[in-house]
Amino acid sequence: MDEITFAVLGTGGIGRRALEVSQHKDALTPVAACDRHGVAIDFDGLDVDELLAATEGNIDSEVATDGGTGAATAESGVKQHGEDRGVVASSQARPSEDAIQEIIDRGDRIDAVLLALPNYEHDFIPRTADRFVDGGYSGVMIDVLKRSRVIDMLDERSDEFEDAGITFICGAGATPGLLTGAAALAAQSFVEVTDVDIWWGVGLKSGYEDNRGTVREDIAHLPGYDIETARALSESEIEAIIDDHDGVIEFEDMEHADDVLLERAGVCDADDVTVGGVLDVRNDEKPTTTTVRVTGRTFDGETATNTFQLGDDTSMEANVNGPALGYLKAGVRRNRAGEYGVFGPADLLPGF
Amino acid sequence: MDEITFAVLGTGGIGRRALEVSQHKDALTPVAACDRHGVAIDFDGLDVDELLAATEGNIDSEVATDGGTGAATAESGVKQHGEDRGVVASSQARPSEDAIQEIIDRGDRIDAVLLALPNYEHDFIPRTADRFVDGGYSGVMIDVLKRSRVIDMLDERSDEFEDAGITFICGAGATPGLLTGAAALAAQSFVEVTDVDIWWGVGLKSGYEDNRGTVREDIAHLPGYDIETARALSESEIEAIIDDHDGVIEFEDMEHADDVLLERAGVCDADDVTVGGVLDVRNDEKPTTTTVRVTGRTFDGETATNTFQLGDDTSMEANVNGPALGYLKAGVRRNRAGEYGVFGPADLLPGF
Numbered sequence: 001m002d003e004i005t006f007a008v009l010g011t012g013g014i015g016r017r018a019l020e021v022s023q024h025k026d027a028l029t030p031v032a033a034c035d036r037h038g039v040a041i042d043f044d045g046l047d048v049d050e051l052l053a054a055t056e057g058n059i060d061s062e063v064a065t066d067g068g069t070g071a072a073t074a075e076s077g078v079k080q081h082g083e084d085r086g087v088v089a090s091s092q093a094r095p096s097e098d099a100i101q102e103i104i105d106r107g108d109r110i111d112a113v114l115l116a117l118p119n120y121e122h123d124f125i126p127r128t129a130d131r132f133v134d135g136g137y138s139g140v141m142i143d144v145l146k147r148s149r150v151i152d153m154l155d156e157r158s159d160e161f162e163d164a165g166i167t168f169i170c171g172a173g174a175t176p177g178l179l180t181g182a183a184a185l186a187a188q189s190f191v192e193v194t195d196v197d198i199w200w201g202v203g204l205k206s207g208y209e210d211n212r213g214t215v216r217e218d219i220a221h222l223p224g225y226d227i228e229t230a231r232a233l234s235e236s237e238i239e240a241i242i243d244d245h246d247g248v249i250e251f252e253d254m255e256h257a258d259d260v261l262l263e264r265a266g267v268c269d270a271d272d273v274t275v276g277g278v279l280d281v282r283n284d285e286k287p288t289t290t291t292v293r294v295t296g297r298t299f300d301g302e303t304a305t306n307t308f309q310l311g312d313d314t315s316m317e318a319n320v321n322g323p324a325l326g327y328l329k330a331g332v333r334r335n336r337a338g339e340y341g342v343f344g345p346a347d348l349l350p351g352f
Numbered sequence: 353m354d355e356i357t358f359a360v361l362g363t364g365g366i367g368r369r370a371l372e373v374s375q376h377k378d379a380l381t382p383v384a385a386c387d388r389h390g391v392a393i394d395f396d397g398l399d400v401d402e403l404l405a406a407t408e409g410n411i412d413s414e415v416a417t418d419g420g421t422g423a424a425t426a427e428s429g430v431k432q433h434g435e436d437r438g439v440v441a442s443s444q445a446r447p448s449e450d451a452i453q454e455i456i457d458r459g460d461r462i463d464a465v466l467l468a469l470p471n472y473e474h475d476f477i478p479r480t481a482d483r484f485v486d487g488g489y490s491g492v493m494i495d496v497l498k499r500s501r502v503i504d505m506l507d508e509r510s511d512e513f514e515d516a517g518i519t520f521i522c523g524a525g526a527t528p529g530l531l532t533g534a535a536a537l538a539a540q541s542f543v544e545v546t547d548v549d550i551w552w553g554v555g556l557k558s559g560y561e562d563n564r565g566t567v568r569e570d571i572a573h574l575p576g577y578d579i580e581t582a583r584a585l586s587e588s589e590i591e592a593i594i595d596d597h598d599g600v601i602e603f604e605d606m607e608h609a610d611d612v613l614l615e616r617a618g619v620c621d622a623d624d625v626t627v628g629g630v631l632d633v634r635n636d637e638k639p640t641t642t643t644v645r646v647t648g649r650t651f652d653g654e655t656a657t658n659t660f661q662l663g664d665d666t667s668m669e670a671n672v673n674g675p676a677l678g679y680l681k682a683g684v685r686r687n688r689a690g691e692y693g694v695f696g697p698a699d700l701l702p703g704f
Contacts, residue, residue, distance in 0.1 A: 024543035191376035298670035304663025311656025314541040318650040329703025337689040351681025
């Protein structure tokens with residue numbers, strides 16, 4: 001595959017790890033990264049080591065409240081409490097009042113944009129996409145969002161993406177993403193899928209310290225919380241919730257977009273998909289093995305369950321960022337062939 | 353997805369089951385089926401029930417020796433010893449001296465052609481593809497071949513396929529096919545894949561009686577045999593080999609194209625892939641659980657193994673034909689977007 005240039009919006013846990021993993025991938029050149037404070041752009045390829053070293057510790061733990069307004073403020077994910085503010089701590093970056101716009105303005109040289117922005121308002125990613133449409137961008141946009149309802153908001157923009165020449169890949173992290181794809185592939189044995197059961201395990205080593213924004217999103221799935229109340233939690237309130245659970249929090253019936261992404265690919269009804277998991281923020285080991293179980297009926301009348309399991313030593317970060325970049329590559333291939341609109345992970349696999 | 357018309361070359365075990373499974377799939381209309389004796393064509397859609405009922409028992413157990421010559425003989429997979437010869441037993445079919453050519457001549461109304469032709473000479477599928485190129489076909493061709501060396505022969509034709517507008521999907525059954533795709537997806541956690549271990553189990557219920565051609569291909573993998581000597585075996589000689597093994601034959605280091613298909617997708621070296629399995633032709637139950645193990649190194653330095661397992665009650669037929677039609681759909685999508693050439697299963701998944 002020809003060389004692919006990509007930009008990362010947000011240099012929190014996911015954005016930084018995506019940059020790091022891209023160093024191990026053929027044909028991927030990171031050319032831009034931004035956060036609310038500034039932007040680094042180099043079409044010869046960012047010096048990822050320098051950028052990561054300079055910005056390490058800039059944890060995406062606070063929530064932007066001005067995201068996606070289109071106003072003259074930078075909008076991405078890192079808020080830094082130290083002297084050097086976010087990505088600007090890198091010698092390759094400079095402050096910007098509107099870092100996202102700077103990337104949009106250079107969009108003709110950027111094949112793909114990874115939106116590494118967890119934990120924002122539901123419509124933040126769709127509104128950011130609107131800005132890229134308005135700015136004349138035609139390329140791949142890809143997110144690692146979790147929430148089912150955001151998919152609908154992106155689907156509403158399908159015509160605009162098609163007119164613009166944008167291939168939008170949504171939900172392309174671990175779950176949804178890798179595990180959605182695994183479910184779609186496992187479904188190939190069946191003519192009818194009756195149940196998809198996704199169960200994940202995440203331990204401390206998987207990057208809790210560096211992914212507090214993601215933990216906050218998970219807490220939003222607990223009974224009594226939603227994304228708005230989770231956003232309003234202080235750091236100490238989050239710690240208190242974790243203490244209440246002795247560091248091990250179990251989630252059931254999470255609103256993960258795997259459900260709508262599998263339904264839109266024709267694999268099963270969204271209601272047939274359940275997502276849950278266990279987060280242990282005090283132990284390195286995963287508290288449970290991440291497993292996808294796809295149960296269905298074969299053409300010859302049998303009922304069976306196909307299973308996909310991730311090795312316990314694969315971190316959440318590995319399982320988010322590898323697939324995100326893998327789907328990004330697949331998206332660029334679609335885009336270069338002239339396929340525009342909204343795609344989920346299962347849309348990039350064999351049809352059902 | 354818009355409606356897809358497809359033809360099946362060969363109405364042996366795989367061809368017939370592909371027709372049957374397609375009845376459970378949205379948007380797939382079988383419009384043609386042929387064997388060495390004749391051809392059935394109906395652009396309103398074949399009556400699959402009638403065709404299957406009329407031809408049941410026409411087992412692909414004999415090997416064509418005149419395949420792919422381009423001469424005026426039909427070339428596909430069923431040889432029938434009864435009164436009704438092959439597909440002609442169906443009221444929808446008629447005899448033909450060159451059934452494949454009849455399908456080529458109607459190629460402009462056929463979106464995809466499934467080559468359900470195991471057990472032929474290595475170059476039979478490539479030479480059949482040549483005939484479609486020569487006949488002006490532009491659409492999808494898809495096979496469920498097993499042998500690594502055939503992929504190279506197809507790759508040599510890449511330019512011709514691209515010029516013709518043909519999207520050729522090779523090795524799109526169970527293994528290679530479903531399991532190759534699972535390996536490519538499981539690889540997404542890693543930045544380097546060190547081992548892919550594919551281990552299959554097939555029991556009698558999986559369709560041995562109806563898939564003797566496939567069993568013959570498997571025997572060619574046993575020590576002391578190759579595809580030529582296996583082709584020369586009589587039915588009774590095959591039975592004797594099975595008796596020698598008490599009905600349970602274990603295969604190691606098989607020449608399955610999973611290896612070259614994963615290498616061409618950049619997942620790992622072909623040498624890192626091993627394929628083996630156990631065939632039990634006397635018991636319904638699978639003698640072992642079909643399992644794909646992908647071992648690799650993550651970006652953060654861990655070594656782990658991701659695992660994909662097929663439920664024991666999924667038959668080989670379910671695991672070949674569902675994926676074949678799934679990849680066929682994916683191929684049509686690629687073709688309609690203008691992507692031509694040779695694709696393996698892993699090329700249709702997220703990039704590595």
